Amino acid sequence: MHEIFLDELRKLNTRFMGMGIDVSEAIEEATQAFVEHDKKLAQSLVKDDQKVSRAATKVEKRTLKLMALQQPVASDFRNVISILKATGDLERIGENANSIAWETIRVKGNPRIPEVEAIIKSMAKKVNFMLDQILKAYVQDDEKLAREVAQKDDEVDEEYVKARNLIITGIKQDPEAAVASSSYFMVIRLLERIGDHVVNLAQWVIYKLSGELVDLNTKDTDEMTEL
Amino acid sequence: MQNVNEAPTFIHQFNKDDQIISTQDLSVFYGGTVQKLFNASLQFKKKTITALIGGSGSGKSTFLRCLNRMNDKVARVDGEIWYHDLDINKNNINVYQLRKNIGMVFQKPNPFPKSIRENITYALKANGEKNKQKLDQIVEESLRAAALWDEVKDKLDKSALAMSGGQQQRLCIARALAIKPEIILLDEPASALDPVSTSKLEDTLKQLRTDYTMIMVTHNMQQASRISDYTAFFHLGHVLEYDTTENIFTNPKGEITEDYIRGSFG
Numbered sequence: 001m002h003e004i005f006l007d008e009l010r011k012l013n014t015r016f017m018g019m020g021i022d023v024s025e026a027i028e029e030a031t032q033a034f035v036e037h038d039k040k041l042a043q044s045l046v047k048d049d050q051k052v053s054r055a056a057t058k059v060e061k062r063t064l065k066l067m068a069l070q071q072p073v074a075s076d077f078r079n080v081i082s083i084l085k086a087t088g089d090l091e092r093i094g095e096n097a098n099s100i101a102w103e104t105i106r107v108k109g110n111p112r113i114p115e116v117e118a119i120i121k122s123m124a125k126k127v128n129f130m131l132d133q134i135l136k137a138y139v140q141d142d143e144k145l146a147r148e149v150a151q152k153d154d155e156v157d158e159e160y161v162k163a164r165n166l167i168i169t170g171i172k173q174d175p176e177a178a179v180a181s182s183s184y185f186m187v188i189r190l191l192e193r194i195g196d197h198v199v200n201l202a203q204w205v206i207y208k209l210s211g212e213l214v215d216l217n218t219k220d221t222d223e224m225t226e227l
Numbered sequence: 228m229q230n231v232n233e234a235p236t237f238i239h240q241f242n243k244d245d246q247i248i249s250t251q252d253l254s255v256f257y258g259g260t261v262q263k264l265f266n267a268s269l270q271f272k273k274k275t276i277t278a279l280i281g282g283s284g285s286g287k288s289t290f291l292r293c294l295n296r297m298n299d300k301v302a303r304v305d306g307e308i309w310y311h312d313l314d315i316n317k318n319n320i321n322v323y324q325l326r327k328n329i330g331m332v333f334q335k336p337n338p339f340p341k342s343i344r345e346n347i348t349y350a351l352k353a354n355g356e357k358n359k360q361k362l363d364q365i366v367e368e369s370l371r372a373a374a375l376w377d378e379v380k381d382k383l384d385k386s387a388l389a390m391s392g393g394q395q396q397r398l399c400i401a402r403a404l405a406i407k408p409e410i411i412l413l414d415e416p417a418s419a420l421d422p423v424s425t426s427k428l429e430d431t432l433k434q435l436r437t438d439y440t441m442i443m444v445t446h447n448m449q450q451a452s453r454i455s456d457y458t459a460f461f462h463l464g465h466v467l468e469y470d471t472t473e474n475i476f477t478n479p480k481g482e483i484t485e486d487y488i489r490g491s492f493g
Contacts, residue, residue, distance in 0.1 A: 075485060077476070078477065078478070211477055211478030
């Protein structure tokens with residue numbers, strides 16, 4: 001009886017990890033397309049924008065079935081619930097990556113602000129690293145790593161604030177940059193949100209391992225910006 | 228698998244004022260030498276439902292039966308059982324009086340082969356109660372409390388044996404309630420019932436929680452998690468873990484508890 005459950009759980013974990021890897025690639029490619037102004041790449045990304053959402057639905061269906069039929073308890077219950085909740089966060093991250101790809105297609109206007117694009121690149125690199133690390137923490141049951149990853153979000157938040165200020169300065173210096181800036185604002189916000197979702201993932205790893213529900217998303221980035 | 232003698236125990240404690248019954252180092256020996264329960268020390272909170280869970284031979288039913296002295300003739304029971312300020316494991320205790328305060332409902336419904344009404348009034352009449360009006364009142368009150376009144380109010384003089392198994396079990400609860408106990412012990416009360424009757428019985432128990440303290444042995448994990456406030460896990464005669472049901476079922480502390488409730492025992 002329990003073997004049947006564990007077998008199902010293993011399959012569920014594999015699907016969940018597969019989804020995580022797809023989402024990680026999506027962020028990388030979407031931000032690459034954005035900073036390199038590669039509309040062609042962006043178009044290929046948005047073409048199949050339902051991929052992550054379809055995968056999420058499959059994971060959710062399997063999770064619900066497992067809960068209804070096997071009625072897991074204790075660590076089994078925490079395992080299944082954390083997959084269900086983390087899948088929601090992964091799906092949001094996938095949507096945000098997609099929005100970045102859309103923004104690449106939509107963005108118009110020159111001049112651009114190279115300093116802002118450099119920060120966007122850096123933010124993307126950070127959230128990508130965080131996502132890869134949190135997936136690693138998930139697979140390896142590493143609570144310490146999960147907490148470290150969540151802490152890294154502070155750096156993303158700092159860059160977000162820095163980018164906002166740079167965009168504003170850029171517009172003041174050259175009002176022509178305002179057109180591209182609306183896209184910058186959008187993209188940095190999306191990246192900052194991705195960071196928050198990774199923190200949520202860290203919370204689910206911690207819940208899975210310790211049964212403790214923690215809130216690690218404590219900073220309000222809007223309060224941090226001096227506008 | 229961890230050795231039970233070396234396994235750490237995690238036992239929830241209550242304030243003295245919250246307790247209604249508690250045991251201290253309760254041990255049970257069958258045939259003089261075979262020990263089936265080892266130093267069980269548990270406290271039960273007033274007006275809650277506590278589930279006792281564990282595999283066959285874990286000692287949970289043996290423990291339950293100690294609480295109203297049902298092991299007297301079959302085993303030696305060492306240790307203390309405090310009901311309010313009285314150690315009811317002492318020889319000078321009137322067990323018949325005790326069982327008025329601590330009632331019991333068994334696994335298989337066991338109504339008397341009499342009418343529904345007589346099942347409720349039997350003990351009261353045996354105790355000398357003759358006032359018909361008062362008896363009628365207690366019949367109605369008990370059946371209402373056991374959520375059975377609406378189903379049987381028009382056939383109180385029909386045989387209890389004509390009722391369904393679920394109704395018979397609720398009648399046994401009503402019968403136990405008639406003598407106004409403080410504590411109701413339940414030994415797998417739903418194991419012989421179908422899902423609909425089980426659900427009705429569970430609703431009844433939940434409603435009774437406002438007035439009574441219930442301690443229930445169950446093999447049904449879902450039942451324990453659905454209706455109990457606290458859960459004690461027994462293993463090979465030892466109480467290994469006792470905590471809120473929520474903690475036991477979402478985040479148990481002991482390895483053996485975790486293995487048992489997840490169903491990966493053995």
